[in-house]
Amino acid sequence: MACQDCDLLCRKRPLRVGEKARCARCGALLYARKPNSIERTLTLALSALILFVLANAYPLLDFRFQGQTLEISVISGVWELYAREMWVLAAVVFVVSILAPLLKILALLYVLLPLWLDRQPWRMARVFRWIETLHPWAMTEVYLLGVLVAYVKLSDIATIVPGVALYAFAMLIVAMAATDATLEPETIWECLETQR
Ligand SMILES: [Zn+2]
Structure with missing residues (x-):
């Protein structure tokens, strides 16, 4: 190297x-x-999965304007772009804020859980290489930044109430950053090689 x-x-x-x-x-x-790298990364990836579910199951914001209430969730943002014929943007938002983070978390669990149990599932090396490719595409923080900008801009004309998903989303970003920090590709490759 x-x-x-x-x-x-x-x-x-x-x-x-x-x-x-x-x-x-x-x-x-x-x-x-580092000591216990696999256990720590596994715990963080599991937390990230729970936060991901919460972030997508609940509304991000409640938008109250002229007596009407509109619930905005991560996926409704994508639908809104799609409905306005901004297909490319809708696809990009879907990939970087939903699909890539979910695949990354699931792939990490697929690799880490068996390693923690001293097993090796099918095509683990390929999946792990895939996680490294996926890494730059999981950009949940960009989405949150967009939500915060909209929040500040629209808070003058409407009442905006942060929802459960907004907090979950913020914590998801922290959990994913922590996962990246504790994950040691060297240790994983070593485990894969010794088990082969
Ligand atoms: Zn040097």
Whole structure:
């Protein structure tokens, strides 16, 4: 692998728990093996799944205007764009805020749960490679930012009440960031190789 700071090519070797690999030239951290990485990532991915369900099952906002109440959810935003013939935008919003995060969480659970139980399901290496490809497409934070901008802009003309899903969505972003932080691809690949 190449050092991200100075591009020196370094040979990878397996680490023991708690060890870190540093670049021989500049000392930058190459990879590390934190204790209980699989258990921690698994717990966070499970929390993310629960938050994802809550974020999609409940309304994000209640929009009250001239005596009418409109409930806005993640999927209704996509439908609204679709109904206005903004198909490309509707597809992009659907993929980055619903489909990609859900697939990423499910794929992580598919890989981590069996590893935690010392098993290896079908095509695990392929699924794990797929998670790394999916990573840049799961952009729930962009969606939340859009919701907050709309909230600020519309709060003058209408009463907007945040719903359960908005809090769940915010926590989902934190849970997904934490999952990325605890996930160690090195450890996963090592588990996959030793079990093969
Ligand atoms: Zn370096």
